[in-house]
Amino acid sequence: MFKVMVVDDDMIVRKGIMTSIAWSEYDIAFTLEARNGQEAWSKLQEHHVDLILTDIKMPVMSGIELAKKVRSECPDIEMVLLSGYEDFQYAKEAMAIGVRHYLLKPVLAEKLVSTLTGIREQLRSKRLAERGERYRNMLINEHMPLMRTKLMNELIGGKRVSDELLEKAITLHTPLTGPYYQVAVIEQDVPDDASQHAASEAEERKFFACMNIAEETLNGYYSGFLSLHKTGRMILLANLSDACSILEACKMIQGNLQRFLKLSVSIGVGEPVVGLGIATNRPSVRFPGRASREKAS
The missing domain is CATH 3.40.50.2300 (Response regulator)
Known part of the structure; x- marks a missing residue:
């Protein structure tokens, strides 16, 4: 009434x-x-x-x-x-x-x-x-990790960028502002034995804490986001204003994960690429073929 x-x-x-x-x-x-x-x-x-x-x-x-x-x-x-x-x-x-x-x-x-x-x-x-x-x-919030992972897989898998893909990125609060982009791979140095089995609730919390710390640290340097790759590694995508390297930010991510979670990780950093190939035949952001060329340590 x-x-x-x-x-x-x-x-x-x-x-x-x-x-x-x-x-x-x-x-x-x-x-x-x-x-x-x-x-x-x-x-x-x-x-x-x-x-x-x-x-x-x-x-x-x-x-x-x-x-x-x-x-x-x-x-x-x-x-x-x-x-x-x-x-x-x-x-x-x-x-x-x-x-x-x-x-x-x-x-x-x-x-x-x-x-x-x-x-x-x-x-x-x-x-x-x-x-x-x-x-x-x-x-969206409930399924955010899964949706971000799908978006990242589309980007690093070479899918051409469409208006629909850009709208999806906006909806998921994942900036794709460039004009340069750089990808990094984050991997735990010594995987827990329990990771071979179904993840416990505590392990899930630790994983999402790791994602949050890494993304918050990244955003202190550059805008970008992280997602989980099917290999179990975390993938990081950063927006850059020029063809610089995110190596310093990756070192800080390593330090913060060790400091707050006692977690040791290695980070492989790809080369910066320009553009997302909007409405062209160019591929989008490529998964770095030489991810180990630069390594945060």
Whole structure:
């Protein structure tokens, strides 16, 4: 049910609005009423509404003052102002602070119904979109490691870069800004015996901690991301502004993994390449054929 508060210093006006229309037929309920802005604000501290229908001129606290407080502290609540012709200057002031709906007194029942039902549908659509976006983000976050791994495999596997691939990278918060790119391979020096079997929960936590530390360290030098390769190694992709080497960053990754996780790793660094071959026949970032040419140690 779409909940509404009506605020007016005239009790007859309040009761007329609340009872003269069969609001339940429109899935609308007037759940609160108040004589002025101060009383309305006090009730809002204990009760939620979706919309406030308020007069402008009232004692104690005007509709304008109420609108300012609501827009500042409860921005999700919509507001509709009721006013006479002589109050239009006040209405302009309210609209300047973001109040979009204004009705002249005496308001026709049809106009009031169409305004409130229109706002109700707008809010429903907005909330459904927000809920869908939250669910989408939840799914992305839940499957982020797997999706990043797939993206990395497509890049280092020589797949030509398309707009779809770039959009996927943006969705996964994996920057591909270049113009130069460099790949590195991170491998644990002495694999745990347990790695030959199904990973335990503690091992999984350690692995993701390793990924997070390495990526955070990398991003202190360059933008980029890491993923897990099918060989069990971690693959690092860095964006470079020129054809420099990420060797220094890789040494820092080694040091931080040893410091925080007591984990010894070797890192093979490929050569910088330029461009991702967008809309051309050039391949994307290649897996470095000579990964051991530079080795962080």
